[in-house]
Amino acid sequence: MAGKTLYDKIWDAHVLASEDGRSLLYVDLHLIHEVTTPQAFEGLRSSGRSVRRPDRTLAVADHNVPTIGQANGVAAIANHDSRTQLQTLQSNVAAAGIEFFGLNDPRNGVVHVVGPEQGRTQPGMVIVCGDSHTSTHGAFGALAFGVGTSEVEHVLATQTIWQGRSRNMRIQFVGAAAPWVEAKDLALAMIGQIGTGGATGCVIEYAGEAIRALTMEGRMTLCNMSIEAGARAGIVAPDEVTFSYLRGRPGSPADSLRNQAELHWSQYFTDEDAVFDDEIVVDVSKIAPVVTWGTSPQDIAPVDGKVPSPTEFGDPVKAASVRRSLDYMGLTAGMPITDIRIERVFIGSCTNGRIEDLRQAAAVAGGRHVAPGVRAMVVPGSGRVRLQAEAEGLARTLIEAGFEWREPGCSMCLAMNDDRLEPLERCASTSNRNFEGRQGRDGRTHLMSPAMAAAAAITGHITDIRIFPS
Amino acid sequence: MKRVDIITGNAVPLLQANVDTDQILPKQFLRTISREGLAGALFFDWRFDETGAEIPDFILNQTPYRHASILIAGENFACGSSREHAVWALLDYGISCVIAPSFAEIFAGNAANNGLLLITLPKADVEALAAEAAGQSTDFRIDLPLQIITTPSGRELAFEFDAGTKRKLIAGLDAIGETQLHERAIAAFETQQNEALPWLSGSSAPGIAR
Numbered sequence: 001m002a003g004k005t006l007y008d009k010i011w012d013a014h015v016l017a018s019e020d021g022r023s024l025l026y027v028d029l030h031l032i033h034e035v036t037t038p039q040a041f042e043g044l045r046s047s048g049r050s051v052r053r054p055d056r057t058l059a060v061a062d063h064n065v066p067t068i069g070q071a072n073g074v075a076a077i078a079n080h081d082s083r084t085q086l087q088t089l090q091s092n093v094a095a096a097g098i099e100f101f102g103l104n105d106p107r108n109g110v111v112h113v114v115g116p117e118q119g120r121t122q123p124g125m126v127i128v129c130g131d132s133h134t135s136t137h138g139a140f141g142a143l144a145f146g147v148g149t150s151e152v153e154h155v156l157a158t159q160t161i162w163q164g165r166s167r168n169m170r171i172q173f174v175g176a177a178a179p180w181v182e183a184k185d186l187a188l189a190m191i192g193q194i195g196t197g198g199a200t201g202c203v204i205e206y207a208g209e210a211i212r213a214l215t216m217e218g219r220m221t222l223c224n225m226s227i228e229a230g231a232r233a234g235i236v237a238p239d240e241v242t243f244s245y246l247r248g249r250p251g252s253p254a255d256s257l258r259n260q261a262e263l264h265w266s267q268y269f270t271d272e273d274a275v276f277d278d279e280i281v282v283d284v285s286k287i288a289p290v291v292t293w294g295t296s297p298q299d300i301a302p303v304d305g306k307v308p309s310p311t312e313f314g315d316p317v318k319a320a321s322v323r324r325s326l327d328y329m330g331l332t333a334g335m336p337i338t339d340i341r342i343e344r345v346f347i348g349s350c351t352n353g354r355i356e357d358l359r360q361a362a363a364v365a366g367g368r369h370v371a372p373g374v375r376a377m378v379v380p381g382s383g384r385v386r387l388q389a390e391a392e393g394l395a396r397t398l399i400e401a402g403f404e405w406r407e408p409g410c411s412m413c414l415a416m417n418d419d420r421l422e423p424l425e426r427c428a429s430t431s432n433r434n435f436e437g438r439q440g441r442d443g444r445t446h447l448m449s450p451a452m453a454a455a456a457a458i459t460g461h462i463t464d465i466r467i468f469p470s
Numbered sequence: 471m472k473r474v475d476i477i478t479g480n481a482v483p484l485l486q487a488n489v490d491t492d493q494i495l496p497k498q499f500l501r502t503i504s505r506e507g508l509a510g511a512l513f514f515d516w517r518f519d520e521t522g523a524e525i526p527d528f529i530l531n532q533t534p535y536r537h538a539s540i541l542i543a544g545e546n547f548a549c550g551s552s553r554e555h556a557v558w559a560l561l562d563y564g565i566s567c568v569i570a571p572s573f574a575e576i577f578a579g580n581a582a583n584n585g586l587l588l589i590t591l592p593k594a595d596v597e598a599l600a601a602e603a604a605g606q607s608t609d610f611r612i613d614l615p616l617q618i619i620t621t622p623s624g625r626e627l628a629f630e631f632d633a634g635t636k637r638k639l640i641a642g643l644d645a646i647g648e649t650q651l652h653e654r655a656i657a658a659f660e661t662q663q664n665e666a667l668p669w670l671s672g673s674s675a676p677g678i679a680r
Contacts, residue, residue: 016655020634024652026659028670036552038503049646055671064501081501088503132552132576148554148580149505150645158649160656164632196488197546200572230549232575253669261669296488317544321487414551416497423520433550435492437515 003271005168006237007203010143010268014126022162028125029056030155031111032098034089035063035416036130040153041092051096053159058120059093059100061086062110063131064416067379067406070103082417096156109382109408112136112350116220117384119249123238123265128155133350133432134233135226139219140246141238141268143203146227166232167277169202170270173210175285180465182360183218184352184430184449186210187225188290190282192300199231202278205270206236210284216245217356224351225432228297237269289465291337292434292447294325299434301337303452303464309333328436329444330424338462340446344427345376345457346439347403347450349413352430353381355388357450361403362394364454364465370402371460377404377419379411403457415439428456472585473642477566477612479539482529483600489543490550491577495559508559534607542600543570545593548577557584567612569619571596582635583645587614589629599627614639 004012017024030053037059044050051057064085069076074090077083086103093100101108107118112133115121123141128134130152137144147161155161171194173186191198204226206219214222219236226234236242243262246252253261288302299322301308307326310319310333326333331340347353347361358380370376378398380386386408389395395405412419413431421427421443430453431438434445446462455463499511516528524531530538541560547570548556557580560568567587581588589612591599599621603610608622614636619627638645664671 016659017652020637021632022634024649024655026656026663035500036554039505039554042503047644047646079501085501085503130552130554132550146552146576148552148557148576148583150554150583151579154646154649157646158656159660160649160652162645162649196549197572197574200546200575227550230546230574257669261667264667296490317485317487324486414492414497416500433490433492435490435550437496438492441496441515441520 003274005270005274005276006141006205006235006268007143007166007168008274010124010126011165013124016160022164024160025126025163027056027128027155027159027161029058029115029120029127031115031127031129031134032057032059032152033062033111033131034086036149037092037152038085038088039149040156043153044156049157051098051156054097056159057098057156058115059089059098060108060111060114061089061103063410063414065103065409066417067409067411067419070407073103076103078418106383106387109380109385110350110353110410112220112224113353113381113385116140116216117249117382119246119252122246123242124268128161132227133224135231136220136224136350138223138226138233138235139216140242141236141265143233143235145233166203167201169199169204169231169278169280170276171204171206171280171282173206173208173282173284175210175283177210177284177287180289180451181284181287182449182451183214183221185287185290186282186284187222188292188297188300188447189287191225191229191297192290193282194229194280196228196296196298197230199226199229202231204229204231204234206234211236212239215356216241217354220354221351225297228432238265289449289452291452291462293329293331293337294322295328295434295436296325297432297434297447299325303337303462305337307331307333307335307337338464340426340462341460342426342428342446342456342462343374344421344425345374345453346379346412346427346429346431347377347453348379348381348411349431350381350410351432352450353379353385355385357430358385358389358394359392360449360451361454362397364451364468365401365403365458366397368401368458370457374457374460375404376402376457377406377412379406379419380408382408412439428453428462471583471642471644472561474566474585474587474614474639476614477539477587478609479566480534480607481540481542481599481603481610482535482538483542483603484529485542485544485597485600487544488546488549491548491553491556492550494548494556495553500553500555505558507562508555509562509564512559512563534605537564539564539566540610540612541565541568542596542603543568545571547573549574552576554580554584557581557586561586569596569599582638585639585642587612587639589619589631591629595627
């Protein structure tokens with residue numbers, strides 16, 4: 001009998017029942033936030049149901065919170081509906097006895113930053129959240145995926161979820177990354193290679209030396225973007241990097257149980273003789289820093305490349321879509337990527353709002369200044385990240401360089417709060433989606449790594465970090 | 471949940487690939503705490519300009535399609551965000567069925583949980599249906615129990631459909647109630663996990679009020 005993949009092992013360890021080709025899985029950790037839960041709690045109330053495992057549920061306020069004035073609590077929220085939404089979460093979690101990190105709690109922040117840094121995210125778990133970027137937690141060797149609000153209600157009531165089994169896809173990252181080629185570049189290059197629907201129906205296991213070489217932050221960035229390739233989840237086998245990250249965090253196993261836990265986690269790897277449904281190889285040595293030019297994360301170019309022409313795409317439907325994207329983005333086919341001027345910069349999000357990301361941005365920005373006419377925002381992924389960046393002097397470096405130093409939240413990644421682009425404004429962004437209107441109606445988003453975004457802030461145009469004067 | 475069996479109505483073709491949920495339901499409408507009242511928000515930035523006036527070029531603003539019940543879409547429809555609001559908005563607008571070469575997975579789960587019928591067909595079939603829908607106010611008929619689409623010209627096209635989802639859609643089942651029938655298995659799993667993985671539960675575990 002063929003061996004099992006990492007995904008198979010987690011799946012098999014959580015199946016409670018199977019029918020009609022679907023299985024009922026136990027959920028070890030349920031992360032919730034203000035935007036996708038009000039209707040779920042309302043559903044529970046109207047059917048007289050309660051929350052089965054409040055102790056396995058953790059709530060944060062992130063998607064729709066202001067990134068200034070959080071010390072004032074909900075009073076910091078100017079918009080009436082937004083304030084009501086957060087108050088609704090507060091009363092729902094209080095009634096259910098669910099732990100909640102509210103505004104101005106230093107433990108609060110973007111849900112996919114908070115879970116790992118609190119040690120709640122652990123190898124071998126099944127983790128769900130009403131947010132597509134739940135794939136982030138796969139970096140720890142957990143099966144983690146986004147769900148809708150009806151499923152949130154189902155998990156609250158039963159601590160389980162029905163799932164069809166995904167195909168096993170392995171993406172091997174071979175070769176070594178050149179200087180300034182970061183996890184974000186690996187993610188965008190991978191999506192460019194397989195397409196935004198390329199992993200539909202699959203759970204991707206990321207493997208290869210280049211993955212082993214990534215820090216936990218880098219692995220989270222990569223797994224985070226799995227959904228942009230259409231995958232159900234992305235996953236990396238846990239190793240010493242994972243275990244050492246987890247030691248000593250508030251939710252991690254107590255010292256007396258640590259060896260037992262690490263032994264348990266060590267079984268979560270893909271067997272040598274396991275067979276994948278799809279195998280893909282990405283040559284990391286060929287990747288240059290990546291920038292998106294269009295309105296889908298698959299629309300990528302190397303920073304030293306050019307904006308493509310619709311005629312390069314043989315398929316007429318694809319050509320039409322490229323034409324539409326270029327029109328929306330206000331770009332001319334054939335122009336060098338580095339000629340693209342930007343007015344806004346956003347450094348943050350569940351993709352790139354962690355301490356390493358801010359270290360990179362500060363390293364680039366140190367001793368320099370944001371270009372005239374550019375507004376650059378740094379939004380730490382959590383209160384902990386913010387405090388650490390302040391302690392390390394990164395905040396001071398960034399502030400002195402002319403960046404705005406904000407409070408944690410999803411902010412301009414999805415622009416539900418007041419942090420958004422004005423029409424036709426162009427942004428160098430470390431977030432995950434460059435969809436039309438994603439950062440504000442008629443706003444134009446170019447995705448890239450934190451170092452590249454910081455360099456763009458300094459020069460006022462997209463800049464090749466490799467030849468940026470040091 | 472809304473029950474689904476036979477759907478009749480005209481169809482609107484929107485064949486662009488990778489239409490994401492940010493387009494189907496833009497973020498400003500995610501502030502709601504209700505499932506209701508999202509019809510006006512559907513494809514908002516494509517339907518309306520900055521002043522709130524209709525954009526005549528957008529297909530849902532054109533005469534035969536305004537009251538369409540069926541959306542014929544491109545591949546990887548509804549990729550991106552997990553927002554179930556996208557499904558609520560489609561249903562509230564009057565769309566009961568979406569036909570496409572492929573769908574994003576989270577959206578497909580959300581659709582099944584709300585009685586929005588999603589039919590996956592080969593790209594060539596989807597394009598042929600879109601061609602038949604063009605300019606038509608004539609009804610398509612979609613029979614879920616028999617898994618057959620009848621086009622305005624009377625052509626019949628069979629489609630494949632997941633048996634479990636079909637049973638659920640036709641019966642309009644209460645998913646949570648169904649799952650609670652598995653209570654013994656859930657409780658047994660929890661007991662076993664408490665013993666095997668003691669760091670996850672008990673007084674020393676996170677999430678317990680201390």
